[in-house]
Amino acid sequence: MDRNRLHRIPHKDPVSGGELFISELTSEETGITIRGNFEIPRYARLDPDQIEFLEIFLKSRGMLNGVERELGISYPTAKARLDTLLNALGLTPYETKERGDKLSGKRKQILEQLEKGEITAEEAKRKLGVLS
Incomplete structure (x- = not known):
């Protein structure tokens, strides 16, 4: 055929x-x-641009710098297109969720220390700034 x-x-x-x-x-x-x-x-539901991006991403073995070179786009653009692709497939990246959970826990711990008077507001501000 x-x-x-x-x-x-x-x-x-x-x-x-x-x-x-x-x-x-x-x-x-x-x-x-x-x-x-x-x-x-679900992969059949992707539009042609998303399919092209996925194929290049796979050929690059998951390395966004390979996608950048192949498509002639910046890293932030490649990352944004990957996020769009993941969203279209209904997928949530592991690292984002895990990192968000870890950061959320650390922020909560810092705020609890501040509330208990274990650290000053300046220390809390500095520690929270490091996490961002």
Whole structure:
């Protein structure tokens, strides 16, 4: 089958905007047809720019500097596009969540020390500034 004849899988009903599903798969080689309700993979829901970014990111083995070079964009732009891609896939980066949890705990600890009078306001300000 000529892959250029294939269309992208629509994932929204053009009339109602509701979700679609795949109901039939066919093998051109054997003629077999499989019918049922199949989920559209979340990666098939990406737009062409997101697919290109994902492929370059994977070819770069997850290194944003490789994405920067390949696309001719800055690191902040590459990072923002990665965040957009993660959001489109419904994924939350591990490090952001873990780092946020750790920082949140440290901030809370500093504020508790301040509240108990264990440190001064200046010390708390300095310690909180280091965490940012």
